[in-house]
Amino acid sequence: MNTWVIHYEIAAIIIIFVVSILFMAGHRVYTKTSRVFKTILLMGMATAITDELSVFGLSHSDIVSPIANSVLNVLYNVFLMSTVFLYVVYIVLTTGMDSRYRKRFYIFGSVPIALEIIFFITSPITDFMFYIDEAGVYHRGVGMSQCFVVVGIYISFMAYLCIIRSDHISRVQLISTLMYMIAIVLSIILQVLFPEYLLNAFAIAIGVMLVFITMQGDFVDSDKLLDTLNSDAWSRRIAQAVETNRPITLLVVRLGGYERLNTQVGYAGCNSFLRQIATFLIKLIPGHQVYHLNGLYFGCVLDKSEDGMAYAESIEDRLSQNFKIDGYPGNINIPFIITLVRCPEQVKDSQELDALTNMLCVEPDGYEEEKIHVVSDEDIESFVRRKSVELALEKAVRTGGFTVHYQPIVKLETMKVHSMEALVRLHDDEVGDIYPDEFIPLAEEMGIIPMITECVLSRAASLMSRCRLEEKGITRMHVNLTASECKRGDSNGKLASIVDRYNLDRYTICFEISETASPGETNPVGEGICRLHDAGMGIVLDDFGTGYSNMTEIVALPINLVKIDKTFLWAAMSDDGAMTVLREFVDMIHKSGRKVLIAGVEDEKGLEVVKELEADYVQGFCFSKPMPQEEIIDYINNVNVYGMSSIQKA
Numbered sequence: 001m002n003t004w005v006i007h008y009e010i011a012a013i014i015i016i017f018v019v020s021i022l023f024m025a026g027h028r029v030y031t032k033t034s035r036v037f038k039t040i041l042l043m044g045m046a047t048a049i050t051d052e053l054s055v056f057g058l059s060h061s062d063i064v065s066p067i068a069n070s071v072l073n074v075l076y077n078v079f080l081m082s083t084v085f086l087y088v089v090y091i092v093l094t095t096g097m098d099s100r101y102r103k104r105f106y107i108f109g110s111v112p113i114a115l116e117i118i119f120f121i122t123s124p125i126t127d128f129m130f131y132i133d134e135a136g137v138y139h140r141g142v143g144m145s146q147c148f149v150v151v152g153i154y155i156s157f158m159a160y161l162c163i164i165r166s167d168h169i170s171r172v173q174l175i176s177t178l179m180y181m182i183a184i185v186l187s188i189i190l191q192v193l194f195p196e197y198l199l200n201a202f203a204i205a206i207g208v209m210l211v212f213i214t215m216q217g218d219f220v221d222s223d224k225l226l227d228t229l230n231s232d233a234w235s236r237r238i239a240q241a242v243e244t245n246r247p248i249t250l251l252v253v254r255l256g257g258y259e260r261l262n263t264q265v266g267y268a269g270c271n272s273f274l275r276q277i278a279t280f281l282i283k284l285i286p287g288h289q290v291y292h293l294n295g296l297y298f299g300c301v302l303d304k305s306e307d308g309m310a311y312a313e314s315i316e317d318r319l320s321q322n323f324k325i326d327g328y329p330g331n332i333n334i335p336f337i338i339t340l341v342r343c344p345e346q347v348k349d350s351q352e353l354d355a356l357t358n359m360l361c362v363e364p365d366g367y368e369e370e371k372i373h374v375v376s377d378e379d380i381e382s383f384v385r386r387k388s389v390e391l392a393l394e395k396a397v398r399t400g401g402f403t404v405h406y407q408p409i410v411k412l413e414t415m416k417v418h419s420m421e422a423l424v425r426l427h428d429d430e431v432g433d434i435y436p437d438e439f440i441p442l443a444e445e446m447g448i449i450p451m452i453t454e455c456v457l458s459r460a461a462s463l464m465s466r467c468r469l470e471e472k473g474i475t476r477m478h479v480n481l482t483a484s485e486c487k488r489g490d491s492n493g494k495l496a497s498i499v500d501r502y503n504l505d506r507y508t509i510c511f512e513i514s515e516t517a518s519p520g521e522t523n524p525v526g527e528g529i530c531r532l533h534d535a536g537m538g539i540v541l542d543d544f545g546t547g548y549s550n551m552t553e554i555v556a557l558p559i560n561l562v563k564i565d566k567t568f569l570w571a572a573m574s575d576d577g578a579m580t581v582l583r584e585f586v587d588m589i590h591k592s593g594r595k596v597l598i599a600g601v602e603d604e605k606g607l608e609v610v611k612e613l614e615a616d617y618v619q620g621f622c623f624s625k626p627m628p629q630e631e632i633i634d635y636i637n638n639v640n641v642y643g644m645s646s647i648q649k650a
Helices: 007-026 032-059 066-094 099-126 144-164 171-193 200-216 231-244 258-284 308-319 350-360 377-399 436-446 449-466 483-488 494-501 524-534 551-556 566-572 576-591 604-613 629-642
Strands: 130-132 138-140 228-230 248-255 290-292 297-303 336-343 372-374 402-411 416-428 432-434 476-481 509-514 538-544 561-564 595-599 617-619
Touching (some): 066 144, 099 130, 144 171, 171 200, 231 290, 258 290, 258 308, 377 436, 416 617, 576 604
Parallel strands (some): 416 476, 476 509, 595 617
Antiparallel strands (some): 402 416
């Protein structure tokens, strides 16, 4: 009678049982890989239990018949070989193998395991794999060695997959897979050397434990709070669609107003709200392909054959209704927008998708009329253009590829150039001319606007110093600042240091701040203005009339000059009411002790109007378009020396 050491199989049962409990408790979102893993757990448990039962039967041959023992051994070996094969399937899915190659593997890779199962099932008759003699003693058959060969082939295939697909799995996952292979190989070797030790199920248990920790734990591909898949799974799903070239539709739901929602219902209420939305999406979307990407941001995957618009309209209908949250007496609603994108036709990865949706559909902060946006070819063209401009900006920052043009500002009293505005320009060899209206907002998003401003200021200050412009009657140089820069208010002293480097009086430099930044005295922009003024720089309020400032705010801030937006002059030239408003603007600004600059003077008629209004300074194509530094110097020399005998035209 055989003597068996069963401690390792008992440990295997305990390990697999614990992992199963943790998996079932923490995993309510099932993908193909997690379903295979669940089957591996069941097969591993069946392997360990049937191994124990077969050992019990062989040890008690007096009460268990040879036929029953043979059946138990057949079941044990079938479960064991099936578990090894399923683990290979799991690795195939985890490494994201192309669906065409997966099908080939399923067809050809299943042949060895199918033959082995047939051999084991028929073994009680053929004695090919094993047999049990009349005394109830277990013996290996001549075909058992080929079983080890099949296992070796599967393990070698797993190692090959992990190597060629290493970019699809993490280092930890790779190590855990290799450790599992080593455990299987060692268990086979030890089983051959010490037949009395039952180790196969223990090796399987170690493998499933490693898989659970590194690949299949609830932190890997699911959002535990909402029972959806997470952003990592989203990225892998998109990558799989691109790699296999199998079209899918990506449905992105972006919600807004989180701060308001959090104020209303608190953190717990926000989570309750998100769970309601997640539950609705999981029930709606086929295959539970719902992903919580971050915050109030969900993604859904649909096969191309499915009607994405129908699902989007269902989501729109539900989100347009009120939500109830326990503990909150009122109803909750929130702004949202839904985007439909074709993959891989329109996007190639999750980062590109995120950038595209950020460009098209910023986080909704109001209840827009359009709540469903189907990405069009025109959208993709705009997106491609945006990426090209981004690359051009990055290149220009690295190489100093920006140029600066200058537009004169004329003092009406003398009709001579009093100051200039420095305007940044960008030309890229591949993209061509890129205008400030396009690249300045993008540069601000990219966080490179300070570098552009420093470049413009440095070149403007250099021109002012090198060409001795003050001696030519140019007393000020205007440089534009964005709202974000104004908030900083040169807190690091970088702007002031650039002016000092060229030995200029800091007051020579005036920073133009757009009124659309709403510079109140107590908000960050207003505080930044004060810091710039305290550092000795001049302040110009640009685009007056287009923002939200009132005269009280202007009086409270150290503003030297107010530039009235050109649209007011153009309107006043054909509308008496607009002329009245413009006249009142000029009068109020003068009474506040500030000078007035009117922009947009393009012809003699406009010039006569600003003279009648008694503005202090004017700017526009009537005098000159923005010019490179060589041309602006010639222009100043002609006008300020010989006078403006005729109107200069662009």
